Structure formats: C-alpha cells, structure tokens
Amino acid sequence: MEATMHNILLSLRQRKILQSLKYKTEYVTGKELANELNVSSRTIRNDINEINNLLKESGIVIESKRSVGYLLRTENSAELAHILKINASFLSRDDRIRYILYRLCVEEDPINLYDLEDEMFISSTTLDIDIQTLKKNYILEYPFIKFYKKKNFISLESDELKRRIILNQIFTENWDYNSTGNAFYNYQDLDNDILVLIMSEIKIYLNEYNVRLEDLSMVELGLGISIAYFRIQNGFYITKTSSHTTNDKFSIHLIDDILDSLENKLDVKFPQNDRIPFYYFMASSKLLNAKLLNFRTVKDYFDHEIIEMCDEYIQKIKDVFHLDFSSDEDFYITTLQLFRSIKVPFRRPNKLITQEYSLRTQYLIEFEIAYLIQPLALKYLGSYFNYSEITYLTFCISGALSYYNRTLPKINTVILCHHNLSVAWNLKHTVLENFSDFIDIHELLPVYTKDMREFNDIDLILSTVNKNMTTSVSCKSLQISPFFTERDRHNLRHYIHSTRIEHLYNNTNLSLYDLLDNASWIESSNCSDFFDALKLLYNELTKELPLDVSFLASIMQRESILTFAHHPHVSFVYQIGDYEKTSACAMTLDHRIKYHDNKIRIIVLVAIAKNDSNFIFKMLNELFNSDFNLNDLKFLKTKKEILNALKTYIL
Template sequence: MDKLNLSLRQRKLLHMMQEQTTYITGNELAKQLGVSPRTIRSDIVEINQNILPYHAKILSARSKGYLYTAENPEIIQQLNQIDTAFFTKEDRIRYLAFRLCLTDEHLNLFDLEDEMFISHTTLEHDLHSLKMKYVLSEPYIKLEQKRNFLTFEENEQKRRSVLNRLFHEDWNYNHNWNTYYGYTFLNKDVLDYIMDEVPLHLDKYGISMEDPSLVSLNLAAAIMYHRVLSGHQLPPASPVLRPDTPASLASNSLADALEGQFHCSFSREERDDLYQRIASGHLPDVSDITPLNISQHFGPVTIQLAKAYIDRIQDVFHLDFSEDEDFYITLLSYIQFIQAPTHILNTQGNQDLEKRILNVEFEIAYLFQDLAQQYLGYYLNQNELLYLAHCISGAVEFLFEIHPETKMKTVIFCHMNMPAAWALKRKILGAFDKYLNVTALLPVNDKNIYDFQNTDLILSTVRKSITNFPGIDTIQISPFLAPDDYLLLSEYINEQRIEHLCAASDITLGHLLEHAFWHEKESFTDRFTIIETMAEDFLQNNLTDTSYLSDILRWESIATNATGPGILFLHSLIPAKETRLSITTLDHRIMWNSYKIRIIIMGAFRPDDATLVFRLLHIFYNDKLDIDTLRMLKTKKEIIDFFKAYE
C-alpha cells in the first residue's frame, strides 16, 4: 500500500484531526503541537495535497477552524503509518533503536549514514538524542562504541524494554495499533491473538489493569514470542517472589495458552517477567479501603511517605489535604504503583503544555522529590511527577468544595425578564457553584440602591458601569451564557484560585523586578553558565547556600522549566534569607528545550513567601502574555514596563 509523504509532526497533526468530531482552531492545534499557527496552516496545505487523491480533506472555515472529512477514514489511518522513513529526527532515532535492539552484530556508522541518507554530523546528533532517550533514562541501556562501530549492550531485558517503548509511546487506543508506524518485526496476527487472549486470563483471576499497563503487557508478550523464536531468551536468574497470587495464576495461564497456540516453550524467567508485568499493573480494589484499614492494603513505607508528603505540603504551602480521604487513598495507590519494578505511564500528548496548565500543581508535586529520595532511594522522573500533579489538581479542587467560605460573593445584574434571568443564574451555578456564591439576582436598574459592601464579583448583561465600590470586579456576560462566557468566567476563577493560594504573600511582582539582580544584554550561549552566574547572585550575598544551585540543576535535568518561548523561570524552594529575583536578558536568544529564550528569571524565596511562586508561575507562563513583544525585550526598564499590565 502507498504511504503518505509526511513528516512525523504532520502525521501527528493528521491523527489529531482524525480524532476530532467538531471544528478545532489553528491556535489550539498549534498549542498542542508546540508550533506556530502559521506552521499549522502550511502543514494542513501539505497534508491535503497528500490525502486529496484518497477522497479526504481537512476543511477550513473562518471563525471555526479545521475539520477532517474522509469517504473511507480507515484507508487514511493505514496510509498514515510507515515502517521505514527518515523525514525527521524522531523517525531516524526510532530506526536506530530498532537496528541496535534487533542485531547481534556491531553496526558500522558509515553503513548507517548510507542507509538513512544523512551526513556524519547528523548521525552524531541523532545518536546523542538516542542516548538521552534510552541510555541516560529508563531503561539505562549502554551504547557501546568502538571507533566506527556501535552496539547496545547484550542485556535482553533492556533491549525488550526499548522495543516495548518504541511501539507503545505512540499507541492508538482507539484502534489498537501504533498511530504512526507499522509493525516492523512484529507479526500482526500474533499481536492480534495476544490482545484477544490476555484479557481472558486477567478476567479469569479477577485482575483489572489500566490501559497503558495492558497495552505494554500485550506488547511484552508479543516481543517475548518473537525474541524467543529468534533465539534471544532471557538469561538464567533467581526465581521471582510471587506474593500476588492472582497475578501468578494469570501469568502461568497466559504462558500456557501462548505455548499451546504457537507451539513453543517459555522458560521460568520468561514466565516471571510476565508475572512482574501483571503484578505491577494489577489495580487494587479501593472500594473497601478506608483510613482505618490502610495497613492491610499498603506497606509501611508507602504509608509513611504519603503522610510525610501531606505534612510537607501543609508546612510549605499551607494547604491542608488531610481531610480528603479519597485523595489520601489515591495518593497511597499511586505511591505503591511507582514502586513496582514495571510501572507503565501513558506519556502521549504535549508534556510542556501539560506542565504549563498544571504549573501550580507541578510545583506542589515537586515537593515529593526529597521525600522520594529519602524513602525510595531515587527521584521521580518528569512523567511520574506529572501524574502526581494531576492527583494534586483533584485535591486542590476538593479544597474549594469543603471550604465554602472561599466562594466569591456574586451579584448578577440582568436586563432580561425574570424567567431568562433565573435561567442565567441556574446556568452559572451549574458550572461554577463550587466557586461562586450568588447572593442576589437583580434587574440592572437596582444598581443604584443595592448595598455592595459584601460583594466580590458582579456579573452584568449590559455594558454600563454598575458600581465604583472598591475591591469589586465586574464581568460582562451575555444573557444566555454563551460558550465564550464560560471561558471568560473559567479564566477569571482560575486567576482568583491562584490569588487565594498565594494569600500568605503580599509581595508584588513590581517590587521584585525593581529590586532584582540584573544582567542585561548578556552574550551567554551555555545554559549551565547562565544558571551558575545567576545562582552566584544569591550565594555571594549569603541569601542561600550551594544546595540551592544543586536543586536548580536537578530540577532542570529531570523536568525543565522551559515549557514555551520567550521567558524561562528557574527557582528553588530551598529556604533563602530574603526573597529576591535574578534576571538575565540575552543579546541573542538561546535554544532551551527546543524553545528560543531571551529572558531568564531565577527566584529564591523565604519560607513565608513560598506561595508567591504560584503567582509568578501564573504570570510568567500565562497564555495571554504578548510573546512577540516579550521576546524583543532586553533592558530592565522595558521588562518592568511590560509586566505592569500583568500584575
């Protein structure tokens, strides 16, 4: 079958459009893919040129966005998969990883250059990226290079782990195959049989698994079969302890079924590997877990770590999650999950965008790191922190639910007749009851006689001024609460949530900028030099110690703060004697996590000002920032003037 001549980014864009059932704007697509709207427009032109011969097209409508249409969607889905392509760096890294995993010989660098039609320099860059992905992070497989030859270490477990990731990381959960790539060395019929067979054995022994863990198990079983068939068994090892009886029974039952179907034999080591995958992904039944019986379901280390983390959040950010039993049990389950030898997380999507959306929750999640090192012996990686941040976001929502006193006292002024005004109030409460306490529903003409003394927010259906009473915000909405009104209110409420979480600190951004350490129009090109130079501002003034710099570097190595263009905010909550910023502007922008950065801001904070970080994150990583203007700023005056509008 023919294939579409598209880059990986364009294939991802096409896949996103295939999953949409309504129009989606170019700005939203650009945000998801981390590119500009102009790039989206040009990519869609190229995609349409490729798919039009197959009676498919991405439609464009002014003020609506884009919508995918096709006479036969399955044809385009199949065409969007490739087996071997070198259009992008991602394609080449994938090809290199497969070649290194599946060969027993050393690969010749010059042969690889010829195979992929690339230069020696490009290959060196690709190998560096491959090392970052598989050598310096899980599964930490060694890449051995001697002169012009290279190979992965002879570690069958690690090679299989790489192969599993290659298939799993772009898995299409709607259609049970990889979204962008073909089956390569796997046999489709074998994988289809395994995907049908595995759930039967799990269900037989009452085992439930999350989708990512189940997909990884299916792939592991298929990879196991093909590797054993080619003479690559797991090496002899000590028997694995099997405390999870249902997982033990299910793994043996599955192995027996596969042996019968494929007329082969799996060693004890292969069966132990299946057991560990099933046991690691085995979801606990939380329906009967309560704070009174948690010791029957979780180990002492997990319980101690969860309690220490909840206490740490309260000590640092003054947020009390101790009353949220559901969060506590979910946290315990997650901590137990990440301790499993094989725990699988779905890492699809734009993680930089995810971190920007969850920047406050990610900050709270990062408090877990020192405790993880203390109790578990290692730090969490970015994916593990992101899922912890999701967990925190649910706990933050519950805080507002159990503290109704934090609701904003809201008055609605509507110029429509009573039935329409009443319906408007109901719609507002239906969407925002957790945050708004509607104290009055009034006709607009009552604005002159109403006492606004206990009012935080006014929602008005007219443009005219309602009151000049200090401390009250006014938002104009339509009398029918249109979709744009929901978005406007959501953004406003999010702003107020941040302010509520930052209540402990009254320091303004203007004050911090005015009294910061400044390095203007610097010519730095090395990220470490920038970090070290800025940290020296705090060290030389005895505001922090060397642990501050270590924490900044650790954070950047695990989960960089560079999640968008223009500006970067580096910080640590290692206690400082004074809350100060250090600010560097660059004469020429520097690439940082694939983003062009002009302004780097580093913060040190007194313990009493820790929540100020939430406000600064919200300001510096706000989608409403004028990035086109921001990326041109180089002086203290320009930056101070720019941020006056965002305080």
C-alpha cells in the same frame, strides 16, 4: 510520476521485503520470507499486497504465483533504489532512534555505524546526534543497560531481560489506542497475528480471574509476551533470575494459565525464568477494587514503603505550601496507586500526546506542587520522576485542588441585568448550572440600582451592561451576555480559577513588582545560551546571598526534567531554600535566546526563602494567568521599561 514517488511511504518491514527480493532471480516462497523476517506468511501476503498497491504506478511490482512464491519485477532498478531512499527520509528523529535501539536489542554482534548511515540514508553527524539522544532517553534510565562504543561499532550488554524491557518500551510508546499498534510497531518484525492471538488469550483469562488492568498495562503485557515469544523463537532466553519476584500466588496462577495456553497454541515453551517478570508485573499492575480501599485498609493492599512515601509527600506539601490534603481519602488512594504503578520497574507511563506548553499553561500551580516529590522518589524508588511521571502526579494534584476549592467559601455574587426578570432568572440558573460549586447568587437586580447599593459584602458582580458597577476594591465586575455565551463561560471559569489560586497565597506580602524593583539587573546582555545566562545570574545573586553550588545544581537538575522556559519572552527560574530573604537577579538579552521552542528576552533567577514559598503561586498567577500580555515584553530591554509594563496589571 516524480510527485507520486515522493508521496510513497513504506514501513521498514516492507522495505526489508523489497531489499530481500531485490537481487533474487528465482521465486521465493512466502514461508521463506516469513522465516527471514520472523512473521507469519499471512503478514507477508498483506505486506506485499500493500507494496504493490503503493507502487502500482511506478513500474515496480512483486509478482506472485500460487504454490510457487514471489519475484520482484522492475523496469528501472535505479528507481527502486530511489524509492527506498525516499522512504528513509520520512523517518522522524524519534523513529530513527527507536529503530537504532531496536537493532541494538535484537542483534548479537556489534553494529557498524557506517552500515547504519547507509541503511537510514543519514549523515554521520545526524547519526551521532541520534545516538546521544538515545543514550539520554533510554540508556540513562531503567533498566540502565550498558552501552558500548568501540571504534565504529556500537552494542548493548547481552542482558536478555534488559533488552526485552527496552523493546517493550519502544513498542509501547505512543501506542495508538484507536487501532492496534503505532507507527513504529508497524515498521518492525513483531507479527500482528501473533499479537492479536496473545491479546485474546490475556482477555479470556483476565475475565475468568475477574481481573482488570489499565489499558497501558494490557498493551505492555501483550507486547511483553509477544517479545518473549519472538526472542525465544530466535534462541534467546532469560538466564539470570530476576531480582523482582512476588509471593502473590493469585497472579502467578493467572500468568501460568495464560502462558500454558499460549504454549499449546503457538508451539513454544516459556521457561520459568522467562515467566518470573510477568508474575511480578501482574502482581504490581492489576487494578485494585476501589470499594475495598480506604484509610484503614490501605495497609492490606500497598507495601509499607509506598504508604510511607505518600504520607511524607502529603506532609511535605503541607510544610512547604501550607496545603493540607491529608483528609482527602480519594486523593490519597489515587496517589498510592500511581506510586505503586511507577514502582513497577518494567514500565513507563504513556507519553501524553499533547504539547508541553498546553499542559504547563493549564496546570502551572499543580506542576509546582507535584515536583516536590523528587527527593522522596529518589529516597523510596531510587531515581527521580521523569516528565511523564511528574505529569501524571500533576493530574492527581489537580483533582486534590479541585476538591480543596470546593471546600472554600463560595463567591458571593449578584447579577445586574437590564432585561426583564425572566431573563435575569434564566441567567441565574444557567450560571449555577455550570458553577454552583463555586458561586452563590444572592440577588437579581436592575442595573440602575448599582448607585443605590453598597457591594462591600459581595465578591463578584455579573452585569449585562458595560458600565463600572462599584468602587469597592474587594468586588470584581464581569460583563456577560444575557444569554451566557461560551465566551462568558470561559471568562467566568478563568476568574474562578484565578480567584482560587489567590487563596493559595493570601498571606504572602511579597509582590512580583517589588521583587523585580529590588532585584539586581544585567541589561541588554549579549549572552546567547540559556545555561550560560543562568550561570551569570547565579554569580550575580551570590553577591546578595551566601549561595553554594548546590543551588545551581538543583536548578539544572529540575531544568532537565521540568523546564522553567514554558512560556515565550520571559523565564522565571527559582529555588526554595533556607535563605535569609527572597532575592532575585534579572537579565535582559540584546538578542532573544531560542530555548524549548520559546524565544526568551528576560530571564529572572530567584532564591525564595521558605517563609515566602507560596510566592511561587502568586508570581505564576500574576504573570501567566492574569490579563497581562507577555507579548508586551517582547522588545523590552531595560528594568524601567519592564516595570512600567507590569505596573498596570499587577499593582
């Protein structure tokens, strides 16, 4: 029985039903419970059926009598309390934070912290940490709602629009597109029947008006109207006129038709002030017809600030990294639409359900180019991009680089195959089927001819035998199977990717080895904090260059959004600026620092002169995309040991 109890997981709404029935001695109707929890009687029935199914072996049951109501029966009240407590322990920190924020948004009166501790069965220390994280993730970002703490009570400012925006954010985060809802949504008071009805009406009118939304926008609109309905039913209206308005009559008529229809079906009234945010949202979120968008027509579809922001960003990429994307119309239009979407104040991009390490490893270079947007984001949108927004821009950059790479000269390749011609011929076409955008295969040769041919005009030899094929330093050899396996595809893809990155820093003379060889070093430091280590390195670096505090401030600002500690064992921290030369200071730690789930042994702080800006690509490629094994740095604590480890791979 004990094992069964620990596997029971009730939603917060189901817990509320149990709490409500716990002290009742007479039957309670489904309608009474529905009114209490702001859901439909059908939702109550579904929840009670699920509760009884989950608790069927516990001796706890909610009895139901037709036309009478529900009554909780339990053989052991202590067992019931235990089950409720066990359920709280299943809540993750993210769930707890969203639940606290939800309570703050829907409560009129300040919330007692002691009551929250008891309700969620957590300590005051845990609650304090949760609140600090809540403030960082939600209060300090749009809509910038004011947070109050007075003695043992917490509350939010009573701005109804801001509260609804936050409610939409916490319900939308990590939405499960494979079903309807997400884990947190299922815990709360929104009625699924109402949401389904609202979503259906939206789809009907979007189809009638021939309008498409992104999936995220569809969820946000459906939840936004559901939240408005829920709040209006409880007597809360938007009293302040929104500063975000639109003259887009098409979007206004579309929203009015949706809300007018819902007024009749839900027996509710959506006043004008409650409609205005949806007008703006629709005007800014409806997808544009891609067939109508080109360099000449963008001015007819995007406001001038978004166009200026995109133009300046493309110019900045060219100025800093010498990459010209100005002729890539597809990239330009896609980036404009991303900026337009981010400008909508009522939304955040979906958080990507993947580990940051995986994304950073795959898109190391692209993240660096994307991060150039930050001063322009502040200039045109009033705030820096957050991690999710940077990530979505990174995807745009990745697409632009893919297009750019396809415009580069192809890799001149020969195949040396020890099998007969038919095998070699098949191998050629299998390779081209996968990589024809990047590779030209000039010849199919028997292996023995390697000693009779110079390969000075060839970039790559694909060989079916494990032999040294050439002495030419400009020609690379890769061994592949005659049947071109998945491993061969991976190795060739990695080679092409690394080669294309090398094109981005062909004119960079600075090497990673020389940078570290000429750096000042702090060996075997007993520093135990990542930021303390950065401050020590900064103080040391100021002996080489006349840096001011803005250098360290920029580093810290970036670290708060896009961490430098994205791989284990070593972290390179850098800033491009008007420095007379590129200089570095390195630190090895006596005991590794655990930071962002990585254990760091070596931290290097680099001030990169503008004329060396593309060295960032070289540094990242050589360190994280090469054959170098970062685990080789795991136990190294001296400059000599580290340079010796790097020498084999990058010299």
